[in-house]
């Protein structure tokens with residue numbers, strides 16, 4: 001019997017503003033098996049970032065139960081922090097640190113020794129352009145470099161569960177290939193991945209499971225093979241997804 005790395009049950013979240021109420025998530029239920037690489041898809045505004053912020057415990061759901069690596073998620077508690085890595089929409093980088101200082105600080109928080117930290121950082125950053133700027137303040141980084149750094153911060157401690165919100169956004173071609181190689185390797189080592197992205201060509205190379213959100217609701221959750229079975233004629237995930245959206 002396979003274990004479940006991530007279980008979301010009946011999760012809902014609404015936002016209120018002066019202009020009215022938005023139901024960002026409505027009764028969202030799905031599971032991600034341990035060792036899966038799961039793509040999180042959905043049109044703009046579908047609720048992907050809201051869901052990921054809830055999983056990261058930075059946003060409280062109105063309702064629902066979530067279990068992460070077998071532990072119930074409790075608001076404000078981070079029992080599984082060492083085992084999970086997040087890249088959120090809000091990168092929350094420390095502008096007046098250098099990239100290296102930020103990576104070293106994270107490594108210390110995750111319990112890596114200074115020697116482990118140095119070796120891990122050198123190896124991780126090498127294929128990325130941000131390697132050339134590691135000793136500059138983060139506030140001087142380009143948009144793409146900031147995203148590279150945030151991506152590497154999520155992976156630094158080799159988490160058992162890695163959750164990434166739009167990791168490929170603003171990455172150049174070289175960084176994209178390096179990121180995919182790293183994610184493949186991490187997945188092969190047994191990690192579970194949940195990746196939200198509009199880059200379906202990239203997700204197709206990585207994922208074996210999919211969760212599709214639409215207007216806050218789960219419209220599909222299961223294996224990539226099952227998703228494709230609905231649309232056997234489609235050549236790519238992108239074509240299958242577009243067909244599937246059109247067919248409602």
Ligand SMILES: Nc1ncnc2c1ncn2[C@@H]1O[C@H](COP(=O)(O)OP(=O)(O)OP(=O)(O)O)[C@@H](O)[C@H]1O
Nearest residue numbers: 015017022024042043044045046047048049050051
């Ligand atoms: N703080 C907020 N206040 C009000 N509405 C919000 C807030 N955060 C998100 N929303 C709304 O919740 C809905 C879901 O937003 P969310 O950012 O989760 O979507 P998404 O799937 O990540 O979209 P995208 O692909 O465009 O990034 C949207 O209608 C959005 O406008």
